Amino acid sequence: MTESRSWSGVVAWVACLAMTLLAAGVPFLRAFYRVEIDYNEGWNIYNAATVAAHGWLYPAKYGWTSVNYPMLSFVIMALLHRVTHEYLFTARVVSLLSLLASGTLVAVIVHSLSGKGWRAPVMAGMFVVAVFCANADYYVGMDDPQMFAQVFFLAGLYVYVCWRDRLPAIALVALLFVVGGFIKHNPIDFPLAVLLDLLLVSRWRAAWFSVCGFVLVAAGLALNVHYGGPHFIDQLLAPRSYSWTKAALQLRNVLGPILLPVGIAIYMAWRLRGDRVRRVAAIFLAASMLLGGYFGGGNGVSVNSLFSATLAVAILLGLLLEEVDSWSLRRIRPNSRPILEAALFLWLLIPLVISGNWNVRGVIRETRAADGRFDDEVEAMAAQPGLALCESLLRCYAAGKPYIYDPFNATRLVELGEQDQAEMLRSIEERKFGVIQLGVPLGNDERIGQVDPALRERFTPEMLRAIQQNYMLAMQDADAALYVPASK
Incomplete structure (x- = not known):
């Protein structure tokens, strides 16, 4: 025994x-x-x-x-x-x-x-x-x-x-x-x-x-x-x-x-x-x-x-x-x-x-691929002069962009009436950002309210609509979509 x-x-x-x-x-x-x-x-x-x-x-x-x-x-x-x-x-x-x-x-x-x-x-x-x-x-x-x-x-x-x-x-x-x-x-x-x-x-x-x-x-x-x-x-x-x-x-x-x-x-x-x-x-x-x-x-x-x-x-x-x-x-x-x-x-x-x-091998293989995409995204963002508006703050930091917007907390304060989004909307409409990074592309105007829920937590529908109207998609991969100012 x-x-x-x-x-x-x-x-x-x-x-x-x-x-x-x-x-x-x-x-x-x-x-x-x-x-x-x-x-x-x-x-x-x-x-x-x-x-x-x-x-x-x-x-x-x-x-x-x-x-x-x-x-x-x-x-x-x-x-x-x-x-x-x-x-x-x-x-x-x-x-x-x-x-x-x-x-x-x-x-x-x-x-x-x-x-x-x-x-x-x-x-x-x-x-x-x-x-x-x-x-x-x-x-x-x-x-x-x-x-x-x-x-x-x-x-x-x-x-x-x-x-x-x-x-x-x-x-x-x-x-x-x-x-x-x-x-x-x-x-x-x-x-x-x-x-x-x-x-x-x-x-x-x-x-x-x-x-x-x-x-x-x-x-x-x-x-x-x-x-x-x-x-x-x-x-x-x-x-x-x-x-x-x-x-x-x-x-x-x-x-x-x-x-x-x-x-x-x-x-x-x-x-x-x-x-x-x-x-x-x-x-x-x-x-x-x-x-x-x-x-x-x-x-x-x-x-x-x-x-x-x-x-x-x-x-x-x-x-x-x-x-x-x-x-x-x-x-x-x-x-x-x-x-x-x-x-x-x-x-x-x-x-x-x-x-x-x-499936450790499979997940790490995808992580390695995502790591390469991350570097490409950061390089493209860094190449755009001026400020950046980012859903992913890590990408903004890696691209050397200053910290000007906290997507989650800012959107939460706007929704609760503690912060006025007019200033941010004006900055987007005046195309003050050299690049805007989102997790997914916006698509057409009808899809603004149907985008990824995480994206809606970090930008108001009005902000997303302003981005769509004043910026154009410059780069897209499985993890990010980069927008640059549209031609006036």
Whole structure:
């Protein structure tokens, strides 16, 4: 029996490792091509470059460019740029390293909560890498600060589970959470879970945690306003539309493909609800699913709203794997742990098939082709003198064009009545832009309202109609359409 269990354990290790490597193939390789992974990449680069040039990120309440993130991530990228002299690949490497660090931190959190061996914690950490690569691949190796921020949040959670009885440790937890929050402010479910757990243990410690947090947040806000500009809070809290339908679809699209791991994690959370030491993991799952599910309905919010829930699932799976062998043999077969480990990882084939990333060679071949098209597009844009109006800010940056228009945020503000589009319409009609880059060609006037939904999120119908009437298509490929001023 012992030899059989040993072999089944080895087979499970091999299956889990192979699944992790397969899932990581596309996002880890794609990160080293210049082609744009996501719209946010160019936006983050321009903001980091603004900080490097000692400019303000928040000079006005609303404008054609706006920044609804705290500035710490841009400061860090600007500092790293002094060493690497490169923004895009520096940020992508930080993202990849942050994912590996997140997996490591989840492993040590599970080990601290269970107090047993390392097999289950390592499996939980490896699951973090695998599930993010399989189910949120566009955020892996992408220039976006959330992956980096969650390292600090996980570090805070680790300090909490190790030394929650010590007031200095609780202050350190608050500090790590605040630093993470000023890199990217989404993961507020971490401090909420810790606060709720502390309230169940000691109101005095909960009050101490709250006071430390408020003081540090106030200091961070003051620093952002002082160095970033007077309208930091206005831009951070800029309005956005909300849809309950989108929130429901986001939950389905993110958690649906990993339904088995999520279901098992919910079961484990229920088992831990009365466990004084480990219930923080259950609270964390509940808080992250509720908050992440709600915030997922915001316009512009993506799968990252449920990143904390994904981390909570991994922690709870690790805790379950650690104790499954001790459950009654009438309920659990002797070799159930390796079978369960393999099943959890092999389940990730579902999101891999949905994304198409199971075919690593095919996806990277297309990425290489898109990389060549990207270079051709940038070269054509750089050859056009004057300003540029870009749907893809990364293309604008690579072409050496100044940052004058943030398509997504500007269009959102126009739609909400906070920004008047007359100035931009006049600039288009007067053909002040040497080149305008769109993701797809506009076609005839009747198709303006039927173009790609992403394009409609970044330019109003009036802007698109003005472009069609005053510019002509000069270049088109599978990824972009370049327009130049039409002859008068």
